[in-house]
Amino acid sequence: MTLRIALVGAGAMGTIMARDVYPVVTEQVSVVAVVDRDHPRRAELAGGLGARAYGSLAQARAAEDLGGVDIRLPHAAHADLAVEALDAGLHVLVEKPLALTAEDCRRVAIAAARAGRVVAVAENYPHLRAVRAARAAIDDGTVGEVLALRSTRAYTLGDEWARPWRLGGGAASGLLWDQGTHHTSMLRVLGGEIVAVAAHRAGGAAGVETVTLDVRFASGLLGTSLYCWGTPARPAETEGLVLGTLAQLDIDVAYERPDGVARIVDGTGSRALCAAESYYESHRSIVVDWADAIATGRQPLVCLAAATADVRVVLGARESLARGGAEVPLAPPHLTHRSTA
Ligand SMILES: NC(=O)c1ccc[n+]([C@@H]2O[C@H](COP(=O)([O-])OP(=O)(O)OC[C@H]3O[C@@H](n4cnc5c(N)ncnc54)[C@H](O)[C@@H]3O)[C@@H](O)[C@H]2O)c1
Structure with a gap:
């Protein structure tokens, strides 16, 4: 129906x-x-x-x-x-x-x-073909043991996105709230639960801002995220990188064209793991x-439990910023969303 x-x-x-x-x-x-x-x-x-x-x-x-x-x-x-x-x-x-x-x-x-x-x-990220294909390549052993994860999101806000609520300096504004749960959701698909986060920030004029996150996963794996507002976007950015013992994985995301794809990269070259798509198709x-x-x-x-875990990482990053970049441990998920349906 x-x-x-x-x-x-x-x-x-x-x-x-x-x-x-x-x-x-x-x-x-x-x-x-x-x-x-x-x-x-x-x-x-x-x-x-x-x-x-x-x-x-x-x-x-x-x-x-x-x-x-x-x-x-x-x-x-x-x-x-x-x-x-x-x-x-x-x-x-x-x-x-x-x-x-x-x-x-x-x-x-x-x-x-x-x-x-x-x-x-x-x-969107858990729905992207490229992220799903990367997860499958981790699961089937193609990349070997995963050693580290990296994510990057770098672009300039277009006119229709440069709203006062997004840029005005209020508690809900800024790059970390805008992109933090997005990239955290991708990192959690690839690396599992995040148990600690440390964050740093540099900012200039409205819409010009850089935020970095160092995250520690429950498995002991380390990851890092770089978000930047104020630089021209690439046609397709390698937003996710998985470093494994047998190969690396690039997760390319494209907004204006259907060029987003996951690629496996090793000593012999690179090959696509899925059909390309545009971000907005997700x-x-x-x-x-x-x-x-x-x-x-x-x-x-992306259910309530998953989205709550993403929010917890951003809240931990905000606490880290307030504490000069200190690493902030995150409460185990079962203590924070025990009443999730
Ligand atoms: N998933 C994605 O790819 C993606 C991309 C961009 C934006 N977003 C998200 O979409 C949401 C909206 O962002 P946007 O850029 O469209 O914002 P926007 O400012 O362009 O649009 C918000 C609209 O909400 C209206 N509005 C505000 N408060 C209201 C209320 N209480 N009742 C009725 N109308 C109200 C405003 O008049 C405005 O038209 C944000 O959560 C943002 O993070 C997600």
Whole structure:
């Protein structure tokens, strides 16, 4: 049965969903309402989708028969709206980060368990073909023993992304909240649970910022992440690197073209491990996975427990920054999301 949803947030990300994703998943999901505070934005997206426009989720719920909600709002609004939707009996797809505090992650988990509804989080990396292919190459022994992991995300924010809430210096702003859970979700797919993090930051003008993270995995493996705002993006960036005893793995991610691919690199050269795709194709996979999880009763690929683990790493990194770069141990996951559905 087609899931009838409200798309909440008609900004940059909501526009991508309305223009590129929802028109190609109509068998699984039908957007019947678009919600935004901003009247022209919600009217434009609703018009393109053949949906009706509302100023709040409460108004949309009162007028429409909804089964779910897709939340594409600024970070600080995610947890409250997810809880509001769950309390109203709706399934939830929510943008990353799930929430900005461990307590808010727990509130969402408790509301999901109480309502018996599915929450999926729009973390793209676990859905990327290249990341899945890299994980498979680790599992089948192609890279040998994994020795270290590295991730890089370096680009300049385009006009539609340079919003005051993202750059304005508030608690939910900045590069670490914007990219931290994204890359942590990739590192956790490749290396398992992260048990400690140390972070450093350098910043200049708004939108020019560098953050580094050193992470320690439960297995003893070490990893490092470099995020940088203010440099021109490459057509395809090697965002992930796996160093193994038999080979290395490059995980290339491309945003404007379908050039994202995983490559195995050893003394004899390199070969692709999967068909290439563009990063934004993963949004389709996220929606289809959410709808299938609802239909079948299974957990979505990026469930509450996974998204909470990603948030914990960012919170640990923020604590490390406040403590001059000290390594911060992270509480074992079972102590932080024990009430996760
Ligand atoms: N997964 C990805 O690839 C990806 C990429 C970009 C952005 N994002 C995420 O998408 C989310 C939105 O980012 P964006 O760049 O589209 O932001 P944006 O500022 O472009 O859009 C946000 C929209 O929400 C509306 N809004 C804000 N508060 C509201 C409220 N309480 N009720 C109704 N409407 C409200 C604003 O009017 C605006 O139209 C963020 O969580 C961001 O991290 C994810």
